[in-house]
């Protein structure tokens with residue numbers, strides 16, 4: 093079987109494929125071509141060919157594909173391909189195991205009208221076709237790998253669990269792909285040898301299709317298309333080559349001079365990117381590094397030269413790595429540019445402010461959309477009020493935007509790596525599908541969905557925390573106990589949130605259980621909301637920062653006040669319970685700005701005073717409300733719902 | 748059972764995650780994914796209190812924060828070492844640069860945490876690469892250089908290998924014992940004081956001080 097079918101893409105002839113390895117890195121070129129020659133025709137590693145076969149092209153009666161093997165050996169990679177060419181097969185992926193099914197599907201799926209809304213919440217898995225499945229199997233060394241070359245097994249999922257899930261999910265993928273094909277045909281778009289590079293124009297229907305998953309072998313093209321990659325590339329023709337040239341020069345100099353910081357860190361991360369993926373692994377007998385690692389180096393170094401403001405930030409190795417599994421190097425580079433500028437602005441910057449802003453936004457969204465989750469992550473006590481003269485200043489209700497709750501240390505990595513390594517691979521890819529179609533707000537939606545799904549686990553592990561949260565306002569606690577218990581429960585919540593996403597093997601869980609549910613109301617959250625929210629949090633954080641700087645310098649004048657390191661603690665104690673746990677308390681705004689005007693004003697802090705007022709009188713962010721204009725408080729909604737639940741009238745049980 | 752919070756700090760790629768995995772799972776991978784943000788793990792050890800008559804072991808649970816080493820993640824660090832009982836500051840014996848990074852961390856801990864009870868341990872990793880019998884000795888930081896520094900700064904000091912496991916358990920064991928000792932003294936003095944004043948409402952000293960750094964973005 094030929095393994096040389098390559099996707100053609102407009103305008104990038106030069107870089108396609110990396111078939112000849114090493115673009116522009118002269119030093120490496122000779123060496124790697126040698127290796128390429130030695131190991132026979134190696135397929136482009138940077139673009140695993142998912143569409144070696146088009147399953148529509150096989151007739152149902154083809155007998156070799158209908159070997160039945162009791163279903164326990166479903167997931168072989170490259171099963172249907174020539175077995176004497178293992179090496180090449182590694183990147184040639186049999187996506188669905190059984191390519192015959194789609195033919196059988198035709199009759200069934202045609203009657204199943206995608207456009208009818210009722211289909212949205214229905215379980216895709218319960219179709220009669222499931223029973224018709226036949227599976228082919230045969231032993232293979234790559235059995236333990238999934239269709240992208242990742243190990244199926246990890247600390248969170250066993251091979252058995254994986255296989256069991258994949259058995260259904262692969263069929264789901266076949267059905268979805270079939271629908272995509274119909275959609276493309278209907279839109280008059282060419283399939284181009286199962287590698288379409290144009291897609292229908294934006295519509296609710298297309299959005300739904302994307303949310304249900306882009307066919308894996310189309311992903312590279314689809315992402316590129318939805319993210320408008322070609323636009324970027326056309327505007328910057330030849331730039332990637334220039335960057336590589338620059339990199340080449342740098343590397344030559346490197347031997348003489350001290351290497352660039354970024355280059356060093358990139359180097360350290362190359363082998364720590366997807367060590368579980370066959371395309372990134374260096375075999376012990378291989379002298380040369382895998383071509384994929386070389387591509388990764390080039391993309392990351394080129395990026396650090398292209399955008400020195402970001403340079404290289406750990407986590408970008410995972411972004412680039414995943415892109416390289418689906419598209420060639422130059423495209424991967426431009427997609428990285430697009431991700432880091434359009435979808436995650438500032439997130440990877442040297443000061444990481446962008447990621448902090450996004451965590452603030454996420455926290456606001458949790459408060460708004462998941463009030464039942466908020467108590468788990470809200471800071472239990474506010475930092476001790478700042479002591480100035482005789483007055484005490486509390487940051488308003490928005491303090492958590494500046495002093496982010498500890499859980500954000502975990503969620504920050506969700507954003508930095510766009511869930512790569514956080515969610516299982518299929519689920520990650522689904523989020524990426526939506527990210528490129530729906531833009532960055534989808535990352536927030538996905539985060540909220542994950543948090544929502546983790547609710548049961550959170551409750552199971554520590555219901556006390558929530559109770560404590562509410563009981564605090566009643567004020568029976570000892571400061572020390574509080575502090576220690578708080579640390580402890582923070583850890584527990586952290587642990588749940590850290591490991592929970594790793595179990596979300598089925599991408600549909602996020603959608604069927606949360607995002608498609610009207611009740612969770614997440615659909616109100618759109619890109620516009622996130623854009624506004626980001627602006628708001630950015631200014632809030634800036635204000636707090638200014639405030640802190642001013643107050644900080646004030647404190648230095650007030651030596652006797654702060655040099656007593658216990659001042660804050662005493663403060664904490666003497667202030668009593670009323671300062672704590674009033675996160676949902678909406679009435680303290682005036683008190684605070686009132687207090688601010690009492691401030692002992694030094695001659696030099698006029699501006700400071702303004703800033704303080706500015707910071708303290710911070711308006712609360714107003715989320716867009718539903719059409720009715722009735723300002724339903726979400727926590728009331730929640731209460732009503734629970735009351736209803738109690739009465740057993742709520743049949744729509746979550747999860 | 749006692750619980751202690753421990754944080755690992757140090758330059759990227761010095762082997763922080765590898766050390767934690769050796770301690771928690773007793774395994775090593777040549778290539779492990781680089782850490783984004785931080786990871787939280789826990790592990791218990793047993794220690795025997797030789798001074799008490801009890802023959803029972805005391806269980807100590809470590810709550811471990813493994814942080815990302817790249818410079819730009821540094822701004823998040825205060826959140827991790829806040830309330831920490833111990834800090835493992837790791838460097839790579841084969842990288843001179845990583846020792847000076849470690850020294851920066853020690854300074855930061857001393858300035859920002861400023862707690863005499865915080866145990867700081869300087870840890871040189873990748874000892875397996877420094878086998879001088881083999882021609883391939885890659886050592887770049889002499890044991891004495893680090894040792895002298897550690898003594899000056901009053902730090903614990905070890906050289907270990909996450910790869911072979913050499914010394915890793917001992918590090919946690921001795922930190923555990925030290926922390927237990929401190930805890931015991933704390934409890935004794937607390938009892939003493941409680942006897943003195945029947946109602947000693949809150950004992951501030953027992954609390955681990957938080958970092959009082961208003962510029963840290965998080966807390």
Ligand SMILES: Nc1nc2c(ncn2[C@@H]2O[C@H](COP(=O)(O)OP(=O)(O)OP(=O)(O)O)[C@@H](O)[C@H]2O)c(=O)[nH]1
Nearest residue numbers: 759760761762763764765777782816873908909910
């Ligand atoms: N030979 C040897 N290699 C080690 C040892 N410990 C770690 N390594 C290797 O050093 C590299 C980095 O190790 P990590 O544990 O990922 O480093 P880290 O400090 O967690 O790095 P960041 O997560 O980027 O902060 C890996 O490739 C390890 O295999 C050791 O004891 N001996």
Ligand SMILES: [Mg+2]
Nearest residue numbers: 763764781782
């Ligand atoms: Mg690490």
